Amino acid sequence: MAQAAASKVVLVTGASSGIGAEVARQFVERGHTVYGTSRRPDAVTRPVPGVHYVRLDNADYQSAIECAAKVGVIDILINNAGESQAGALEDTPMEAIENLFATNVFGPVALTKAVLPGMRERRSGTVVMVGSMLSSFPVAFRSNYAATKSALKAFALATRREVAPYGIRMISVEPGTIATGIGDRRSIHIGDASPYRAEYETLAAATRKNEDAGIDAPTMAGVIVDAALLEHPKPFYAKGNQAGIVFALRRLAPRQLVLDLTARKHGLPRVRI
Template identity: 40%
Template sequence: MSKVVFITGASSGIGKAIGEFLLVKGFKVYGTSRNPENVKQSSIELVALDVRNVASIQTAIQTVLDKEGKIDVLVNNAGVGITGPLEEIPLEEIKNNFETNLFGPIEVMKAVLPSMRQQKVGLIINITSIAGYMGLPFRSVYSASKGALELITEGIRMEVKPFGIHIVNVAPGDFATNIAAGRYHAPLVKGSAYEKTYGTTLEMMNEHVDAGSNPNQMAEAIFKVIESQNPKVHYKVGAFMQKFSIVLKRILPDTVYEKLLMNHYKL
């Protein structure tokens, strides 16, 4: 029997690329979207799910379990970007980011784990971010939400391993997707103390996304994780310098690393 893969946030971007790639490889793929009826073209079967709504999560998971009798692989991909000076980001938007990037994936894991535990086998792949390994200027909230998911994964991985379930992190760098269009970004405020520095950084971030790697690179990485007999805890996917930045953070003094980042962002 084909493995059943459940991917959150699969109507576009990385999630869609992963789903289409795995479909070709012979997997039975279900993706999610908040509004599947609005998705005009999708080779993936989409079910309605909003990661900020627990009832929606449970209904979507149960729908697939009723159809297939199992979920072999969960790819926790749904997420949202957020940028801005921390001082100028409304608390409501910070909470929404954590609801989507952290609390939502936790609830999806909680919904799928009982069936995996019953099967005595399962794989959960949490899509985090290289930005989650470091606090980045004007992306502090995003870095924090993705970094928190990395640590949650490390902890829960050990809790469920005795049941034959593996949980891993896959941290992408910049990929050419529509994430910039869908993220919240604090508006550039005329006369703000951050007007110049935030404006310059925002332009740089948008350029990085536009010039990002092909999302199929992520799809191939996810396929390799699924095929692995003994998956690792952490995977990083992206440009060499983005991955190397994590190594630099580990080996350089904090103040030196901070200076490198500030130079990079022209702060």
């Protein structure tokens, strides 16, 4: 499919590190005007050359309105910023779950709402929701995080038809395990005496191993950038964790088998119930 040749104005959330920083870098390298968000733009330790940093706090919906207004015309929005969380559901306070949804779901939705009027009036625009393959392949001790990413995917796929008559493209992208060091920034909720602690530690060790061997940020960022620049992008893209094979398996195999295999990938044995 052909890519749009003209220079675009791109807003990338969470552009201070990880996938977001690499997405911003690749857009700059392709000649586009790029704005990247951070909760503290002045404190970004390794700014990407050519990126204009603006303030955005995903959990502060007013900041989404202010961010969109400051940037002005936005041709492409990459909703990438978010928080990673793990732990036992029983040990996780409701406040932590609510905060996770505010950061991972409601914030991106608020920013999308802020940019849609301009895109609709210009009859052109692209919004990419960066989720996680844990949405399609949920695993124990990641329930809240997987739920937020599932919500993002549903927003993107449902809204795709809603905004399509106005020339706006909505895309959902699911990265697999990525070696970006996100595990060091993940919030953990597991009690010292939790009955779930032993299995959680098993999963945590397997997760660290999987992330160390995951795909690199430039590869994943390339998928996002390529999709965002297509004139007619697909609704959904996935990369990593042998995506082509595992999504085919998901369509053909019984759901319980897929859940069992996902658990095994994360170090957990099958439990028959």
